[in-house]
Amino acid sequence: MRFFDQYDRFYQTTATLLKPNRFQQRWRMIVAQNRQLFEGARVLDLASHDGRWAFAALKAGAAYVEGVEGRAELVQSSFDNFNAYGIDPASFSFVCKDLVRYLSAENLESFDIVLNLGFFYHTLRHMEIIENMARTNAKYFVFDTGLIDAEEALILVRREAVADPRNAIDHRGAGADSVPIGIVSRAALTLMLDSVGYDCNEVDWRSLVTDFSECEEYAAGGRGTFVARRRDPNSNAPAP
Numbered sequence: 001m002r003f004f005d006q007y008d009r010f011y012q013t014t015a016t017l018l019k020p021n022r023f024q025q026r027w028r029m030i031v032a033q034n035r036q037l038f039e040g041a042r043v044l045d046l047a048s049h050d051g052r053w054a055f056a057a058l059k060a061g062a063a064y065v066e067g068v069e070g071r072a073e074l075v076q077s078s079f080d081n082f083n084a085y086g087i088d089p090a091s092f093s094f095v096c097k098d099l100v101r102y103l104s105a106e107n108l109e110s111f112d113i114v115l116n117l118g119f120f121y122h123t124l125r126h127m128e129i130i131e132n133m134a135r136t137n138a139k140y141f142v143f144d145t146g147l148i149d150a151e152e153a154l155i156l157v158r159r160e161a162v163a164d165p166r167n168a169i170d171h172r173g174a175g176a177d178s179v180p181i182g183i184v185s186r187a188a189l190t191l192m193l194d195s196v197g198y199d200c201n202e203v204d205w206r207s208l209v210t211d212f213s214e215c216e217e218y219a220a221g222g223r224g225t226f227v228a229r230r231r232d233p234n235s236n237a238p239a240p
């Protein structure tokens with residue numbers, strides 16, 4: 001049985017396209033493959049949508065999850081989903097805020113894992129986000145993101161419409177129809193993470209997934225999942 005088949009409210013509350021196999025394979029690559037990281041962890045879920053990955057993290061053994069989501073109706077769905085499944089209110093919190101603003105708070109709390117899933121190609125503030133993710137002192141970051149397929153460390157800049165609830169929010173509140181966003185290459189993501197002391201490893205979808213239906217982007221290399229681990233703070237050695 002697929003993980004979210006047991007919690008099928010998430011099939012209704014998603015504002016992304018409903019693709020159950022893609023959802024399942026992402027759960028395998030993001031959560032099941034990394035289950036040992038979640039045990040007892042405090043988890044920050046950036047762009048938490050309807051609470052799906054925060055929920056999956058708790059079910060994988062996390063002690064506490066905090067979600068940050070810019071759209072109020074999705075934050076409401078997150079609370080509704082967690083309450084409907086009887087989750088202890090002391091074990092979660094959801095904040096409705098621009099995550100860049102949330103991360104820049106002086107009193108940013110510590111977490112063990114920061115999830116950055118389905119978001120890093122809906123922003124042009126990549127480095128600021130990564131620097132502030134590092135301020136949480138998390139040992140691990142998990143990224144799942146759209147990518148440009150380039151050897152070099154590049155960011156491709158585009159605009160995207162804010163009316164689509166899967167997309168960037170109008171974070172300046174300027175009444176903009178669209179905002180600039182950037183899509184990074186693997187090398188750019190690795191370089192940015194390295195600069196704040198994290199080694200980045202890609203989860204190998206090709207060796208772990210057999211059914212790529214609804215997952216064509218992952219199969220073609222236009223999207224990937226990455227686990228970044230904080231280097232020993234006593235060693236300043238860059239990744240080889």
Ligand SMILES: C[S@@+](CC[C@H](N)C(=O)[O-])C[C@H]1O[C@@H](n2cnc3c(N)ncnc32)[C@H](O)[C@@H]1O
Binds near residue numbers: 168
């Ligand atoms: C494509 S969805 C990804 C949802 C989920 N994390 C996943 O991977 O399945 C992108 C999410 O980012 C949220 N979002 C976009 N810009 C944001 C911002 N600046 N601050 C907080 N949330 C934002 C959107 O509202 C949407 O829920």
